[in-house]
Amino acid sequence: MDKRYSLEDLQAIIEKLRGEGGCPWDRVQTHETLREAMLEEAYEAVDAIERKDQENLKEELGDVLMQVVFHAELAKEAGCFGLEDVIEGICKKMIYRHPHVFGNAKADTADEVLVNWEILKKQEKQITTQSEAMKHIPMALPALIQAKKVQKKAADIGFDFTEIGDAMDKVREEIAELTEAIEQGLGTDEEEFGDFLFAVVNISRFLKINPEIALTKASKKFINRFEYVENSALSEGKKLSEMTLKEMDHLWDEAKTKSLSE
Structure with a gap:
Protein backbone atom coordinates (compact mmCIF):
# COMPACT_ATOMS: atom_id res chain seq x y z
CA MET A 1 0.00 0.00 0.00
CA ASP A 2 1.32 3.43 -0.96
CA LYS A 3 2.26 5.73 1.89
CA ARG A 4 -0.29 8.46 2.62
CA TYR A 5 1.58 11.66 3.31
CA SER A 6 0.35 14.20 5.86
CA LEU A 7 0.74 17.92 6.51
CA GLU A 8 3.50 17.03 8.95
CA ASP A 9 5.31 15.15 6.16
CA LEU A 10 5.14 18.22 3.91
CA GLN A 11 6.50 20.35 6.73
CA ALA A 12 9.37 17.90 7.24
CA ILE A 13 10.17 17.93 3.51
CA ILE A 14 10.41 21.72 3.45
CA GLU A 15 12.59 21.67 6.56
CA LYS A 16 14.95 19.20 4.88
CA LEU A 17 15.08 21.22 1.67
CA ARG A 18 15.98 24.30 3.72
CA GLY A 19 18.47 22.54 6.01
CA GLU A 20 22.16 21.70 5.74
CA GLY A 21 22.75 19.54 2.70
CA GLY A 22 19.34 20.51 1.32
CA CYS A 23 18.42 22.08 -2.01
CA PRO A 24 20.59 25.08 -3.04
CA TRP A 25 17.58 26.84 -4.56
CA ASP A 26 15.23 26.32 -1.62
CA ARG A 27 17.88 27.38 0.89
CA VAL A 28 18.27 30.88 -0.60
CA GLN A 29 14.55 31.70 -0.87
CA THR A 30 12.94 34.47 1.20
CA HIS A 31 9.40 35.80 1.67
CA GLU A 32 10.23 38.41 -0.95
CA THR A 33 11.62 36.03 -3.58
CA LEU A 34 8.54 33.82 -3.24
CA ARG A 35 5.97 36.60 -3.68
CA GLU A 36 5.41 35.97 -7.38
CA ALA A 37 5.22 32.22 -6.85
CA MET A 38 2.49 32.68 -4.24
CA LEU A 39 0.44 34.77 -6.68
CA GLU A 40 1.07 32.44 -9.62
CA GLU A 41 0.05 29.33 -7.68
CA ALA A 42 -3.16 31.00 -6.50
CA TYR A 43 -4.02 32.06 -10.06
CA GLU A 44 -3.29 28.58 -11.39
CA ALA A 45 -5.68 27.14 -8.82
CA VAL A 46 -8.34 29.63 -9.92
CA ASP A 47 -7.68 28.67 -13.55
CA ALA A 48 -8.31 25.01 -12.70
CA ILE A 49 -11.58 26.02 -11.05
CA GLU A 50 -12.58 27.99 -14.16
CA ARG A 51 -11.84 24.95 -16.34
CA LYS A 52 -13.67 22.65 -13.90
CA ASP A 53 -10.58 20.42 -13.89
CA GLN A 54 -10.74 18.65 -10.54
CA GLU A 55 -7.54 16.66 -11.05
CA ASN A 56 -5.55 19.78 -11.87
CA LEU A 57 -7.23 21.66 -9.01
CA LYS A 58 -5.97 18.99 -6.62
CA GLU A 59 -2.44 19.55 -7.90
CA GLU A 60 -2.67 23.35 -7.81
CA LEU A 61 -4.09 23.39 -4.28
CA GLY A 62 -1.06 21.33 -3.31
CA ASP A 63 1.20 23.99 -4.80
CA VAL A 64 -0.67 26.70 -2.86
CA LEU A 65 -0.34 24.66 0.34
CA MET A 66 3.37 24.23 -0.30
CA GLN A 67 3.73 28.01 -0.47
CA VAL A 68 1.95 28.38 2.86
CA VAL A 69 4.16 25.78 4.53
CA PHE A 70 7.30 27.28 2.95
CA HIS A 71 6.51 30.79 4.21
CA ALA A 72 5.69 29.41 7.66
CA GLU A 73 9.07 27.63 7.71
CA LEU A 74 10.86 30.86 6.79
CA ALA A 75 9.07 32.65 9.62
CA LYS A 76 9.93 29.86 12.08
CA GLU A 77 13.60 30.08 11.13
CA ALA A 78 13.46 33.81 11.84
CA GLY A 79 11.89 33.17 15.25
CA CYS A 80 8.59 34.86 14.32
CA PHE A 81 5.95 32.11 14.11
CA GLY A 82 5.46 28.59 12.81
CA LEU A 83 2.89 26.60 10.88
CA GLU A 84 1.11 25.69 14.11
CA ASP A 85 0.63 29.41 14.81
CA VAL A 86 -0.79 29.94 11.32
CA ILE A 87 -3.29 27.10 11.83
CA GLU A 88 -4.24 28.33 15.31
CA GLY A 89 -4.74 31.86 14.00
CA ILE A 90 -7.05 30.89 11.15
CA CYS A 91 -9.06 28.54 13.38
CA LYS A 92 -9.62 31.31 15.92
CA LYS A 93 -10.55 33.76 13.15
CA MET A 94 -13.09 31.40 11.57
CA ILE A 95 -14.74 30.73 14.93
CA TYR A 96 -14.79 34.45 15.83
CA ARG A 97 -16.23 35.51 12.48
CA HIS A 98 -18.95 32.83 12.49
CA PRO A 99 -20.82 33.61 15.72
CA HIS A 100 -24.03 32.44 14.01
CA VAL A 101 -22.50 28.95 13.95
CA PHE A 102 -20.22 28.87 17.00
CA GLY A 103 -22.14 31.40 19.14
CA ASN A 104 -25.58 32.89 19.63
CA ALA A 105 -25.64 35.44 16.78
CA LYS A 106 -28.31 35.23 14.07
CA ALA A 107 -27.66 35.18 10.33
CA ASP A 108 -30.14 33.36 8.12
CA THR A 109 -28.86 34.47 4.72
CA ALA A 110 -25.48 34.74 3.00
CA ASP A 111 -25.91 38.53 2.81
CA GLU A 112 -26.44 38.74 6.58
CA VAL A 113 -23.32 36.66 7.11
CA LEU A 114 -21.27 39.10 4.99
CA VAL A 115 -22.61 42.10 6.90
CA ASN A 116 -21.67 40.51 10.22
CA TRP A 117 -18.30 39.46 8.81
CA GLU A 118 -17.39 43.05 7.92
CA ILE A 119 -18.48 44.33 11.33
CA LEU A 120 -16.44 41.70 13.16
CA LYS A 121 -13.45 42.31 10.87
CA LYS A 122 -13.47 46.01 11.73
CA GLN A 123 -13.71 45.26 15.44
CA GLU A 124 -10.91 42.71 15.22
CA LYS A 125 -8.56 45.08 13.38
CA GLN A 126 -9.72 48.12 15.39
CA ILE A 127 -10.84 49.95 12.27
CA THR A 128 -12.94 52.98 13.22
CA THR A 129 -13.40 54.78 9.88
CA GLN A 130 -14.29 53.71 6.36
CA SER A 131 -11.12 55.37 5.05
CA GLU A 132 -9.10 53.05 7.28
CA ALA A 133 -11.08 50.11 5.92
CA MET A 134 -10.15 51.15 2.38
CA LYS A 135 -6.48 51.46 3.33
CA HIS A 136 -6.55 47.91 4.70
CA ILE A 137 -7.34 46.58 1.23
CA PRO A 138 -4.09 44.90 0.05
CA MET A 139 -2.24 46.94 -2.56
CA ALA A 140 -0.92 43.68 -4.06
CA LEU A 141 -4.40 42.81 -5.31
CA PRO A 142 -5.06 43.09 -9.05
CA ALA A 143 -6.14 46.67 -9.71
CA LEU A 144 -9.65 45.77 -10.90
CA ILE A 145 -10.38 43.75 -7.76
CA GLN A 146 -8.89 46.46 -5.58
CA ALA A 147 -11.07 49.12 -7.23
CA LYS A 148 -14.19 47.02 -6.70
CA LYS A 149 -13.35 46.53 -3.03
CA VAL A 150 -12.70 50.26 -2.54
CA GLN A 151 -16.06 51.10 -4.14
CA LYS A 152 -17.81 48.47 -2.00
CA LYS A 153 -16.40 50.08 1.16
CA ALA A 154 -17.81 53.43 0.03
CA ALA A 155 -21.14 51.86 -0.89
CA ASP A 156 -21.42 50.23 2.53
CA ILE A 157 -22.01 53.65 4.10
CA GLY A 158 -24.22 54.94 1.29
CA PHE A 159 -21.62 56.76 -0.83
CA ASP A 160 -22.68 55.20 -4.12
CA PHE A 161 -24.77 55.66 -7.25
CA THR A 162 -28.43 54.86 -6.70
CA GLU A 163 -28.84 52.94 -9.97
CA ILE A 164 -26.79 51.53 -12.83
CA GLY A 165 -27.86 54.34 -15.16
CA ASP A 166 -25.94 56.81 -13.00
CA ALA A 167 -22.87 54.59 -13.18
CA MET A 168 -23.19 54.44 -16.97
CA ASP A 169 -23.42 58.25 -17.12
CA LYS A 170 -20.20 58.45 -15.08
CA VAL A 171 -18.44 56.24 -17.63
CA ARG A 172 -19.58 58.53 -20.44
CA GLU A 173 -18.32 61.53 -18.47
CA GLU A 174 -14.91 59.91 -17.99
CA ILE A 175 -14.71 58.99 -21.68
CA ALA A 176 -15.33 62.63 -22.56
CA GLU A 177 -12.62 63.80 -20.16
CA LEU A 178 -10.17 61.22 -21.50
CA THR A 179 -10.96 62.25 -25.07
CA GLU A 180 -10.36 65.91 -24.18
CA ALA A 181 -7.04 65.10 -22.48
CA ILE A 182 -5.86 63.17 -25.53
CA GLU A 183 -6.96 65.84 -28.00
CA GLN A 184 -5.41 68.70 -26.01
CA GLY A 185 -2.26 66.80 -25.08
CA LEU A 186 -2.66 67.80 -21.44
CA GLY A 187 -0.28 65.10 -20.19
CA THR A 188 -2.97 63.64 -17.90
CA ASP A 189 -3.91 60.68 -20.12
CA GLU A 190 -2.87 58.13 -17.48
CA GLU A 191 -4.93 59.79 -14.78
CA GLU A 192 -8.00 60.15 -16.98
CA PHE A 193 -7.65 56.58 -18.23
CA GLY A 194 -7.48 55.39 -14.62
CA ASP A 195 -10.65 57.33 -13.81
CA PHE A 196 -12.35 55.71 -16.81
CA LEU A 197 -11.40 52.20 -15.65
CA PHE A 198 -12.53 52.97 -12.11
CA ALA A 199 -15.91 54.11 -13.44
CA VAL A 200 -16.27 50.91 -15.50
CA VAL A 201 -15.64 48.82 -12.38
CA ASN A 202 -18.61 50.60 -10.78
CA ILE A 203 -20.84 49.09 -13.45
CA SER A 204 -19.50 45.62 -12.68
CA ARG A 205 -20.70 46.01 -9.09
CA PHE A 206 -24.25 46.81 -10.18
CA LEU A 207 -24.20 43.78 -12.49
CA LYS A 208 -22.66 41.62 -9.73
CA ILE A 209 -19.79 40.73 -12.06
CA ASN A 210 -16.20 40.21 -10.99
CA PRO A 211 -14.33 42.63 -13.30
CA GLU A 212 -11.09 40.62 -13.10
CA ILE A 213 -12.80 37.42 -14.24
CA ALA A 214 -14.78 39.28 -16.90
CA LEU A 215 -11.63 40.81 -18.37
CA THR A 216 -9.83 37.46 -18.24
CA ASN A 231 -5.44 29.68 -38.89
CA SER A 232 -7.86 30.75 -41.61
CA ALA A 233 -5.17 32.91 -43.18
CA LEU A 234 -2.60 30.13 -43.00
CA SER A 235 -5.04 27.69 -44.63
CA GLU A 236 -5.10 30.11 -47.58
CA GLY A 237 -1.32 30.24 -47.68
CA LYS A 238 -1.17 33.75 -46.24
CA LYS A 239 0.51 35.39 -43.26
CA LEU A 240 -1.37 37.97 -41.22
CA SER A 241 1.48 40.42 -41.67
CA GLU A 242 0.88 40.25 -45.43
CA MET A 243 -2.88 40.88 -45.22
CA THR A 244 -4.74 44.17 -45.13
CA LEU A 245 -6.71 45.20 -42.07
CA LYS A 246 -9.91 44.87 -44.10
CA GLU A 247 -9.09 41.25 -44.93
CA MET A 248 -8.31 40.46 -41.30
CA ASP A 249 -11.51 42.20 -40.17
CA HIS A 250 -13.49 39.96 -42.53
CA LEU A 251 -12.01 36.85 -40.91
CA TRP A 252 -12.60 38.38 -37.48
CA ASP A 253 -16.30 38.79 -38.29
CA GLU A 254 -16.35 35.13 -39.32
CA ALA A 255 -14.78 34.20 -36.00
CA LYS A 256 -17.44 36.19 -34.10
CA THR A 257 -20.23 34.44 -36.02
CA LYS A 258 -18.64 31.05 -35.42
CA SER A 259 -18.27 31.62 -31.68
CA LEU A 260 -21.93 32.65 -31.43
CA SER A 261 -23.06 29.41 -33.04
CA GLU A 262 -20.91 27.16 -30.81
Whole structure:
Protein backbone atom coordinates (compact mmCIF):
# COMPACT_ATOMS: atom_id res chain seq x y z
CA MET A 1 0.00 0.00 0.00
CA ASP A 2 1.32 3.43 -0.96
CA LYS A 3 2.26 5.73 1.89
CA ARG A 4 -0.29 8.46 2.62
CA TYR A 5 1.58 11.66 3.31
CA SER A 6 0.35 14.20 5.86
CA LEU A 7 0.74 17.92 6.51
CA GLU A 8 3.50 17.03 8.95
CA ASP A 9 5.31 15.15 6.16
CA LEU A 10 5.14 18.22 3.91
CA GLN A 11 6.50 20.35 6.73
CA ALA A 12 9.37 17.90 7.24
CA ILE A 13 10.17 17.93 3.51
CA ILE A 14 10.41 21.72 3.45
CA GLU A 15 12.59 21.67 6.56
CA LYS A 16 14.95 19.20 4.88
CA LEU A 17 15.08 21.22 1.67
CA ARG A 18 15.98 24.30 3.72
CA GLY A 19 18.47 22.54 6.01
CA GLU A 20 22.16 21.70 5.74
CA GLY A 21 22.75 19.54 2.70
CA GLY A 22 19.34 20.51 1.32
CA CYS A 23 18.42 22.08 -2.01
CA PRO A 24 20.59 25.08 -3.04
CA TRP A 25 17.58 26.84 -4.56
CA ASP A 26 15.23 26.32 -1.62
CA ARG A 27 17.88 27.38 0.89
CA VAL A 28 18.27 30.88 -0.60
CA GLN A 29 14.55 31.70 -0.87
CA THR A 30 12.94 34.47 1.20
CA HIS A 31 9.40 35.80 1.67
CA GLU A 32 10.23 38.41 -0.95
CA THR A 33 11.62 36.03 -3.58
CA LEU A 34 8.54 33.82 -3.24
CA ARG A 35 5.97 36.60 -3.68
CA GLU A 36 5.41 35.97 -7.38
CA ALA A 37 5.22 32.22 -6.85
CA MET A 38 2.49 32.68 -4.24
CA LEU A 39 0.44 34.77 -6.68
CA GLU A 40 1.07 32.44 -9.62
CA GLU A 41 0.05 29.33 -7.68
CA ALA A 42 -3.16 31.00 -6.50
CA TYR A 43 -4.02 32.06 -10.06
CA GLU A 44 -3.29 28.58 -11.39
CA ALA A 45 -5.68 27.14 -8.82
CA VAL A 46 -8.34 29.63 -9.92
CA ASP A 47 -7.68 28.67 -13.55
CA ALA A 48 -8.31 25.01 -12.70
CA ILE A 49 -11.58 26.02 -11.05
CA GLU A 50 -12.58 27.99 -14.16
CA ARG A 51 -11.84 24.95 -16.34
CA LYS A 52 -13.67 22.65 -13.90
CA ASP A 53 -10.58 20.42 -13.89
CA GLN A 54 -10.74 18.65 -10.54
CA GLU A 55 -7.54 16.66 -11.05
CA ASN A 56 -5.55 19.78 -11.87
CA LEU A 57 -7.23 21.66 -9.01
CA LYS A 58 -5.97 18.99 -6.62
CA GLU A 59 -2.44 19.55 -7.90
CA GLU A 60 -2.67 23.35 -7.81
CA LEU A 61 -4.09 23.39 -4.28
CA GLY A 62 -1.06 21.33 -3.31
CA ASP A 63 1.20 23.99 -4.80
CA VAL A 64 -0.67 26.70 -2.86
CA LEU A 65 -0.34 24.66 0.34
CA MET A 66 3.37 24.23 -0.30
CA GLN A 67 3.73 28.01 -0.47
CA VAL A 68 1.95 28.38 2.86
CA VAL A 69 4.16 25.78 4.53
CA PHE A 70 7.30 27.28 2.95
CA HIS A 71 6.51 30.79 4.21
CA ALA A 72 5.69 29.41 7.66
CA GLU A 73 9.07 27.63 7.71
CA LEU A 74 10.86 30.86 6.79
CA ALA A 75 9.07 32.65 9.62
CA LYS A 76 9.93 29.86 12.08
CA GLU A 77 13.60 30.08 11.13
CA ALA A 78 13.46 33.81 11.84
CA GLY A 79 11.89 33.17 15.25
CA CYS A 80 8.59 34.86 14.32
CA PHE A 81 5.95 32.11 14.11
CA GLY A 82 5.46 28.59 12.81
CA LEU A 83 2.89 26.60 10.88
CA GLU A 84 1.11 25.69 14.11
CA ASP A 85 0.63 29.41 14.81
CA VAL A 86 -0.79 29.94 11.32
CA ILE A 87 -3.29 27.10 11.83
CA GLU A 88 -4.24 28.33 15.31
CA GLY A 89 -4.74 31.86 14.00
CA ILE A 90 -7.05 30.89 11.15
CA CYS A 91 -9.06 28.54 13.38
CA LYS A 92 -9.62 31.31 15.92
CA LYS A 93 -10.55 33.76 13.15
CA MET A 94 -13.09 31.40 11.57
CA ILE A 95 -14.74 30.73 14.93
CA TYR A 96 -14.79 34.45 15.83
CA ARG A 97 -16.23 35.51 12.48
CA HIS A 98 -18.95 32.83 12.49
CA PRO A 99 -20.82 33.61 15.72
CA HIS A 100 -24.03 32.44 14.01
CA VAL A 101 -22.50 28.95 13.95
CA PHE A 102 -20.22 28.87 17.00
CA GLY A 103 -22.14 31.40 19.14
CA ASN A 104 -25.58 32.89 19.63
CA ALA A 105 -25.64 35.44 16.78
CA LYS A 106 -28.31 35.23 14.07
CA ALA A 107 -27.66 35.18 10.33
CA ASP A 108 -30.14 33.36 8.12
CA THR A 109 -28.86 34.47 4.72
CA ALA A 110 -25.48 34.74 3.00
CA ASP A 111 -25.91 38.53 2.81
CA GLU A 112 -26.44 38.74 6.58
CA VAL A 113 -23.32 36.66 7.11
CA LEU A 114 -21.27 39.10 4.99
CA VAL A 115 -22.61 42.10 6.90
CA ASN A 116 -21.67 40.51 10.22
CA TRP A 117 -18.30 39.46 8.81
CA GLU A 118 -17.39 43.05 7.92
CA ILE A 119 -18.48 44.33 11.33
CA LEU A 120 -16.44 41.70 13.16
CA LYS A 121 -13.45 42.31 10.87
CA LYS A 122 -13.47 46.01 11.73
CA GLN A 123 -13.71 45.26 15.44
CA GLU A 124 -10.91 42.71 15.22
CA LYS A 125 -8.56 45.08 13.38
CA GLN A 126 -9.72 48.12 15.39
CA ILE A 127 -10.84 49.95 12.27
CA THR A 128 -12.94 52.98 13.22
CA THR A 129 -13.40 54.78 9.88
CA GLN A 130 -14.29 53.71 6.36
CA SER A 131 -11.12 55.37 5.05
CA GLU A 132 -9.10 53.05 7.28
CA ALA A 133 -11.08 50.11 5.92
CA MET A 134 -10.15 51.15 2.38
CA LYS A 135 -6.48 51.46 3.33
CA HIS A 136 -6.55 47.91 4.70
CA ILE A 137 -7.34 46.58 1.23
CA PRO A 138 -4.09 44.90 0.05
CA MET A 139 -2.24 46.94 -2.56
CA ALA A 140 -0.92 43.68 -4.06
CA LEU A 141 -4.40 42.81 -5.31
CA PRO A 142 -5.06 43.09 -9.05
CA ALA A 143 -6.14 46.67 -9.71
CA LEU A 144 -9.65 45.77 -10.90
CA ILE A 145 -10.38 43.75 -7.76
CA GLN A 146 -8.89 46.46 -5.58
CA ALA A 147 -11.07 49.12 -7.23
CA LYS A 148 -14.19 47.02 -6.70
CA LYS A 149 -13.35 46.53 -3.03
CA VAL A 150 -12.70 50.26 -2.54
CA GLN A 151 -16.06 51.10 -4.14
CA LYS A 152 -17.81 48.47 -2.00
CA LYS A 153 -16.40 50.08 1.16
CA ALA A 154 -17.81 53.43 0.03
CA ALA A 155 -21.14 51.86 -0.89
CA ASP A 156 -21.42 50.23 2.53
CA ILE A 157 -22.01 53.65 4.10
CA GLY A 158 -24.22 54.94 1.29
CA PHE A 159 -21.62 56.76 -0.83
CA ASP A 160 -22.68 55.20 -4.12
CA PHE A 161 -24.77 55.66 -7.25
CA THR A 162 -28.43 54.86 -6.70
CA GLU A 163 -28.84 52.94 -9.97
CA ILE A 164 -26.79 51.53 -12.83
CA GLY A 165 -27.86 54.34 -15.16
CA ASP A 166 -25.94 56.81 -13.00
CA ALA A 167 -22.87 54.59 -13.18
CA MET A 168 -23.19 54.44 -16.97
CA ASP A 169 -23.42 58.25 -17.12
CA LYS A 170 -20.20 58.45 -15.08
CA VAL A 171 -18.44 56.24 -17.63
CA ARG A 172 -19.58 58.53 -20.44
CA GLU A 173 -18.32 61.53 -18.47
CA GLU A 174 -14.91 59.91 -17.99
CA ILE A 175 -14.71 58.99 -21.68
CA ALA A 176 -15.33 62.63 -22.56
CA GLU A 177 -12.62 63.80 -20.16
CA LEU A 178 -10.17 61.22 -21.50
CA THR A 179 -10.96 62.25 -25.07
CA GLU A 180 -10.36 65.91 -24.18
CA ALA A 181 -7.04 65.10 -22.48
CA ILE A 182 -5.86 63.17 -25.53
CA GLU A 183 -6.96 65.84 -28.00
CA GLN A 184 -5.41 68.70 -26.01
CA GLY A 185 -2.26 66.80 -25.08
CA LEU A 186 -2.66 67.80 -21.44
CA GLY A 187 -0.28 65.10 -20.19
CA THR A 188 -2.97 63.64 -17.90
CA ASP A 189 -3.91 60.68 -20.12
CA GLU A 190 -2.87 58.13 -17.48
CA GLU A 191 -4.93 59.79 -14.78
CA GLU A 192 -8.00 60.15 -16.98
CA PHE A 193 -7.65 56.58 -18.23
CA GLY A 194 -7.48 55.39 -14.62
CA ASP A 195 -10.65 57.33 -13.81
CA PHE A 196 -12.35 55.71 -16.81
CA LEU A 197 -11.40 52.20 -15.65
CA PHE A 198 -12.53 52.97 -12.11
CA ALA A 199 -15.91 54.11 -13.44
CA VAL A 200 -16.27 50.91 -15.50
CA VAL A 201 -15.64 48.82 -12.38
CA ASN A 202 -18.61 50.60 -10.78
CA ILE A 203 -20.84 49.09 -13.45
CA SER A 204 -19.50 45.62 -12.68
CA ARG A 205 -20.70 46.01 -9.09
CA PHE A 206 -24.25 46.81 -10.18
CA LEU A 207 -24.20 43.78 -12.49
CA LYS A 208 -22.66 41.62 -9.73
CA ILE A 209 -19.79 40.73 -12.06
CA ASN A 210 -16.20 40.21 -10.99
CA PRO A 211 -14.33 42.63 -13.30
CA GLU A 212 -11.09 40.62 -13.10
CA ILE A 213 -12.80 37.42 -14.24
CA ALA A 214 -14.78 39.28 -16.90
CA LEU A 215 -11.63 40.81 -18.37
CA THR A 216 -9.83 37.46 -18.24
CA LYS A 217 -12.67 35.85 -20.18
CA ALA A 218 -12.60 38.70 -22.70
CA SER A 219 -8.86 38.14 -23.22
CA LYS A 220 -9.46 34.40 -23.69
CA LYS A 221 -12.22 35.11 -26.21
CA PHE A 222 -9.92 37.48 -28.09
CA ILE A 223 -7.19 34.83 -28.25
CA ASN A 224 -9.63 32.21 -29.55
CA ARG A 225 -10.96 34.52 -32.26
CA PHE A 226 -7.48 35.68 -33.20
CA GLU A 227 -6.42 32.04 -33.50
CA TYR A 228 -9.30 31.45 -35.91
CA VAL A 229 -8.23 34.46 -37.98
CA GLU A 230 -4.62 33.31 -38.11
CA ASN A 231 -5.44 29.68 -38.89
CA SER A 232 -7.86 30.75 -41.61
CA ALA A 233 -5.17 32.91 -43.18
CA LEU A 234 -2.60 30.13 -43.00
CA SER A 235 -5.04 27.69 -44.63
CA GLU A 236 -5.10 30.11 -47.58
CA GLY A 237 -1.32 30.24 -47.68
CA LYS A 238 -1.17 33.75 -46.24
CA LYS A 239 0.51 35.39 -43.26
CA LEU A 240 -1.37 37.97 -41.22
CA SER A 241 1.48 40.42 -41.67
CA GLU A 242 0.88 40.25 -45.43
CA MET A 243 -2.88 40.88 -45.22
CA THR A 244 -4.74 44.17 -45.13
CA LEU A 245 -6.71 45.20 -42.07
CA LYS A 246 -9.91 44.87 -44.10
CA GLU A 247 -9.09 41.25 -44.93
CA MET A 248 -8.31 40.46 -41.30
CA ASP A 249 -11.51 42.20 -40.17
CA HIS A 250 -13.49 39.96 -42.53
CA LEU A 251 -12.01 36.85 -40.91
CA TRP A 252 -12.60 38.38 -37.48
CA ASP A 253 -16.30 38.79 -38.29
CA GLU A 254 -16.35 35.13 -39.32
CA ALA A 255 -14.78 34.20 -36.00
CA LYS A 256 -17.44 36.19 -34.10
CA THR A 257 -20.23 34.44 -36.02
CA LYS A 258 -18.64 31.05 -35.42
CA SER A 259 -18.27 31.62 -31.68
CA LEU A 260 -21.93 32.65 -31.43
CA SER A 261 -23.06 29.41 -33.04
CA GLU A 262 -20.91 27.16 -30.81
